[in-house]
Amino acid sequence: MSALRELYQQVIIDHGRHPRNHGVLANPTHQKQGHNPLCGDKLELFVCVENDSIKELKFVGNGCAISMASASLMTEHLKDKKISEVLQIFQQFHELMTEDAHDVELLGKLSVLAGVAEFPARVKCATLAWHTLNAALAEDAAPVSTE
C-alpha cells in the first residue's frame, strides 16, 4: 500500500466524513477548545468523568480528514477507560505518531492512524484531539493550541 493510501485508508475517510460522537455534551465535567492555527482546524471537546473513568466523550469541530477521524476514533476508543489508562494510551499514540519504536497493544483501532507518521506536517492534525483531551483533563483554562 502506498504511503498516501495508507494515510487515507477507508476507515479514516469514513470517520473523517461521518465522525462518531460528534455533538455537545449537556453537563460535561471537563470541556476544552483546541485549535491548530496552521490549518485552522478547530474542535471543542466535552468529557464526563465519573469514578476516575471516562463515562462520556463528545466533540464538535471542523477540520481536515485526519483531525476529524482522529478525534472520532479517540472518542470511540476511550469510552469507559480509566483516566490512568487514558494517559498510557495517549503516550502510546504519541509514540506511534513520532517515534520509530513503539508499543501498540493499548491502541486497538487507533493503529489505523500509523500512516500519519510518514507525514510530519500532518502529525499535528492527528494529535489535536489528544492534546485537547489532555488539557481538558488537566483542567487548564486557556484554549490549547498545537503551536
Added chain:
Amino acid sequence: MNTLIDKGTTESMSLFDVHAIRQHFPILQQTVHGHPLVYLDNAATSQKPLSVIESEVNFYKNSNANVHRGLHLLSDQATQAYEGAREKVRQFINAPSMREIVFVRGSTEAINLVASSFGQLNIQEGDEILISALEHHANIVPWQLLCAQKKAHLRVIPVLDNGELDLAAYNDLINIRTKLIAITHVSNAIGTINPVEKMIEIAHQQGVPVLIDGAQAVPHLKVDVQSLQCDFYVFSAHKMYGPTGVGVLYAKEALLKAMPPYQGGGEMISQVTFERSTYNELPYKFEAGTPNIAGAIGLGAAIDYLNQLDLMQVAAYEQQLLDYATQALSEIDGLRIIGEAAEKVPVISFILDTIHPHDIGTILDHQGIAIRAGHHCAMPLMERFGVAATARASLAFYNTFAEVDSLVLGIREVQRMFA
C-alpha cells in the same frame, strides 16, 4: 482530458518561450515523490533564477565586506554593489530619488516601520486608519497595534462577493478623521488586483496619504510609484524571484524627512554623544545596523533578470495561464473558485466538495504538485467567504499549461481518494 485544450497548440500560440525560461530556474528541474515538480506556490515565495543565486554567491566569494564604513577596496566594492542595487530598485518602481528607497527585511517590516514611525508622529486619539477586507495579516496587525496604543480606530473597506473591493463603501468610509489608508495592490489569497490608482486619487482629494502593500503586485505588474502617486509602497524581494530577508519601503521624501527613526544603531546616525545623537541623511536614517547586503544585491539581480524579459509578453502569458487554469478548474464538479474579480493575477483559491484543503495539499504533494492550503494569513477574508481555509494555486511565468493539466489530474485523484 478531452475537455482541455491541446497543450501543444496552446503553448505554441504564445510567443513566450516558457521552456527556455524554465532553464533559468535550477530548482524546477527536480522530481518530488517521483513526479516532476509542479511548483504552484509562488504567492508564498517564488523560485530564484540562477543569476540571482550566483549574485549572492559571488558577493560572498569575492566582495564581502561591510558597507559605508571601510576604507579598503572590498568595502568600496560592497558599498557600490549595495547602492547599485538601490538604484536598480529606484528605476524598477520609477521613484524620483534613491533617498526614497529604504531597504528593510520585507513588506512586513516596511509596514511596521510606517506604523511605528509615521504612526507615532501623525496618529492621535480618535483618528481612523482605513484598510481593506482583502488584507494579509501583515497589513492588519501593525495598524491594530498602533490603534490600541493611540486609542485610534481601524476601519475596513468591505469586499464584494466576486472578490473586488466595495468602492462605494470606500468613498463613504473616508472622512475627516481618516489619517491613513493602507491597502494591498493585489490580494495574496484570491488574486484580486485593486484599482489602487483610482483609490489613491480619491484619498488624495481628501488629503489622506496612502500606503500600498505591493508584495503580490511586483512579481506580476509594472509598478510606477510616480504615476500611482502613492505615499508609501512596500514589497519583498523573495516574491519577485529575489532572495528572502530583504524588501523595500518606498516613501515620498517629505514624509521620510519628517518621520522619526524606527530603530537606533549604527549606520542610521550622523553623530552620537551620550547626550544626544543626530541622524544620518535619507535613506540611512531608517537603516540601522549592518543591512542584508547580499540580499539587496540579489534583489538587484532579480530586477536585472526581469528587465531582460519582455514584460508585456510575460503579462500576456500569465493572463493566458490564468484564463486556462480558471476554465479547467471550473469544469471540475464540486470545485468552487473563491475570488472572481475582473482583474486578477494568476492566483486561484478554491474549495473542493467537503474535502479539507490540507488533505488536498497532501495528496497533490504526493503527485509532485506544490500548492498552499490554509487561511493564507488572511483569516478575516476567509471568514468573509464563509470558509476556514482554501487551497490556492498561485502561478508564475515559468509555469506551463501542462502543469495546469497536472493540477487538474491531481485534483481528480483527490476526488477519487475521497470517493
